Amino acid sequence: MECAGKGRGTRCLGPPTRLCTRCGAVAYCSVSHQFSHRKEHKEECERFEQQMKRVDAVNHFPFAFSRELLRKQESRCSFLTKAGVHRLGMWAHECPCGPSSPSLRSINDGWDLPQDLCPCRGPVSSISKGLTGWVDYYEWRCIPLSSPVALLLHWPLTLYRAIQIACTESLNSETCNKLRIHYLGPEKELLQLAAFAELQALFPDKQVHLELIGPAIPESRDGEIINLQTYAHCQDIDCFCGFSSESAVSGKSASVTIQLHRGLYHDRFRDLVEVYFLPHLSHWTDALL
Ligand SMILES: [Zn+2]
Ligand SMILES: [Zn+2]
Ligand SMILES: [Zn+2]
Ligand SMILES: [Zn+2]
Ligand SMILES: [Zn+2]
Structure with missing residues (x-):
């Protein structure tokens, strides 16, 4: 600072x-x-x-923790090993064995899990009024509780919850179809960006734009815009999610975009305001009309 x-x-x-x-x-x-x-x-x-x-308020939210899914006295490593994802892809940073100097990963990362254990496609039913915990979430996405995906999904689900707290009223308005989120101080999240694609399931009728602002973003990627067009894919080659050209073919633009900004929020938020002509950045999350 x-x-x-x-x-x-x-x-x-x-x-x-x-x-x-x-x-x-x-x-x-x-x-x-x-x-x-x-x-x-x-x-x-x-x-x-x-x-x-x-x-x-966000830190006291159930989705911030995934303890209910980790059996007591089990180490992260053994949990991940049992799930078959120890040190793989996006999971590499979920235990102490991961690389010590992480570099920003590509968004082509998948779950490295079979299709029945991960949300690699859109939800089969629309989201219920309010998910209150992981059990709700897993049930909605038809994933067994033994799946480790909560470890990577607590970022998007914490955002989901934060937005519910911060702007219930504006979200209910039908005219609001864009959601701009300022996400401060990302670190490990930068290695797990593909997991943010889940925001399209959580906000099915919104365009979600995430501004990630933090010193951990490499200088060379400052300003970069990332389009998340599909969900993070599973490891089954014959799964429907593998045909990722689905949205590209229909010409549908990505419903989740991420822009990276290197620096501290204090130093960068003026740039963000200028770009978007936002009158106030008075909310941690901003719903734009
Ligand atoms: Zn001074
Ligand atoms: Zn480990
Ligand atoms: Zn799949
Ligand atoms: Zn002050
Ligand atoms: Zn100042």
Whole structure:
């Protein structure tokens, strides 16, 4: 994190160790830099404070954890080994054996699971009013509880839940068919982007656009746009999901897009606002009309 008061006449006096006590989202090197930035920060401070509260709510959400699916006293490695996915593809970062310096993976990754254990195709029935936990989710997607997919799906499902909390009203409106989500500080998620394709099942009538903003995004991929046209595929070659040209043929545009932004949200959100002419970024998630 950089001192938010940097570059205004006087030099920084050291590392930015003073956090704004209200929002906790910006840091300063000194009282004087905090003071010189306070006018400019006033408005964003309120916004950040709201966002931090939401993040808190999200952290207490059942989809953030998959403990109910992991048997007690079983290590991640043995769980993944039993599921046949230990150290494979998107799973490589779910246990300590994974590569130490991960690089951003391609979105062509699949589940590395047989079709009956993963959501490689669209749902057979429309989503019920509100999924309240993994059992609901697995039932809806017709996947047995023994499947490990929750480990990779807790990102999209946590988003699903966060959006339900943040903007129930605007989502209910029929005119709202675009969903723009600011996702902060992605790390391991960057290696599991294919799992975000599940958002098209969770928001069947929406165009979902995810802005991933964080320092872990490689410089060379800053600004990159990724189209998720199909669900992450299974390992069965004769499964219908393998014919991934389905949507390409019909010319249907991807219903989930992801754009990568390198940097801290504090430094990048102005760019994002300018690009989209959003009047306020007052929600952690924004539903656009
Ligand atoms: Zn600032
Ligand atoms: Zn400073
Ligand atoms: Zn603040
Ligand atoms: Zn392992
Ligand atoms: Zn499949």
